[in-house]
Amino acid sequence: MTFTAAFLTAGIVLLAVVYLAVAHLFGTAQHGGVNELISTDGTVVTWQSGVEPGSVTYPNGLPAGEIQGVIDRTQITLRDDILAGLVWWCLGILAVFAVFAAFAASRLSRAALTRIANITSSARSITQHQLGARLNLPGPTDEIKELGDTIDQMLDRLEDSFARQREFIANASHELRTPVATARTALEIPLEQGRVPTQLEPAVTRALNATKRSETILNALLDLARAETSQLGKPEPIDLAATIRETLTDLDGLIASRGLDITVETTDRPLTADKTLIEQFLRNAIINAVRHNIDNGQVDIQTLPRADGIDITISNTGESIDPDTIDDLTAPFNHGRTTRLAQEQHPGYGLGLAIMKRIVERHNGTLAITPRENGGLVVHAHVPDARRPVAAHEL
Secondary structure, three states, X not given: OHHHHHHHHHHHHHHHHHHHHHHHHHHHHHHHOEEEEEOOOOOEEEEEOOOOOOOOEOOOOOEHHHHHHHHHHHHHXXXXXXXXXXXXXXXXXXXXXXXXHHHHHHHHHHHHHHHHHHHHHHHHHOOOOOOOOOOOOXXXXXXXXXXXXXXXXXXXXXXXXXXXXXXXXXXXXXXXXXXXXXXXXXXXXXHHOOOOOHHHHHHHHHHHHHHHHHHHHHHHHHHHHXXXXXXXXXXXXEOHHHHHXXXXXXXXXXXXHHOOEEEEEOOOOOEEEOHHHHHHHHHHHHHHHHHXXXXXXXXXXXXXXXXXXXXXXXEEOOOOOOHHHHHHHHOOOOEOOEOOOOOOXXXXXXXXXXXXXXXXXXXXXXXXXXXXXXOOEEEEEEEEOXXXXXXXXXX
């Protein structure tokens, strides 16, 4: 629209200048031209416009002065007719020019903006897990080409940075776990064998518990880091129902001690995704629902097939949660009302929901957490299938 307006403005100015120039030329010709009259005896008499030629008569007997008036009126009429016609011609030309301007502007703007649109769509499709993609923008070496090349160079630096981060996490996974596990073993063995003096047993027990908590936090942090930076494994069918049953079996003791009522409704259709991460998501979601519950509470687990994936919903009773703080629950080490100092009542380290969110995002899914009406949480995740064709009856 801007290009079209610019074209039209230039066209209007040009036609206005042409109109004024023609009007000026008519005025000059009317007052400075040469008139000719033929006398009754055939003599040709000439004089400048507006100059009285004398007693010369035209063949119809009119005096030359009246002939001058007729000529002037004729010139004025002719000028007005031509200028009026010129106005309509200018309007017609302007209309044609407007169509041409709109077409030309559309082609020019499309040629420029299409390349920018390609940059935008390509940049949106590039994530931290797909940093190998590049714009490789074709076309002439201009400002847009320079912008695309600059983005590609930035992606090169980002890919290198994330590669170094993944390498660090892989090394840290081994280097940090080993000494912590060694320290835990060194404390457990003498304590179990009774080789620790009685007066030192409380201190050794506290050190052992602190070591176990450090190991748990370390494992959770490494899980979070892997969920954020590691490459997705090869997609494979996952039996969600089997994973849910295994997790509930592992939690039988805790479920029985809390008197929880568990309801499960699952689909038989497998989910095609990274098996390790999805199973970890389910385990974290169910463990959170069981741990952060009330005695004699309720846990509802449901999986529903969708056209492009599966919806997973896990809800539990529990404390009332302020809706304004819901978004903060997926931040690491966040317990809502509880804090890192309240571990006795609410075991865990506030990493479960953070890991779950990263896992769903890695699969291009969505995670929604909402407070339950009478207290507790509802965790709803939509996980798309990887490489799964959509059947006609599912549309």
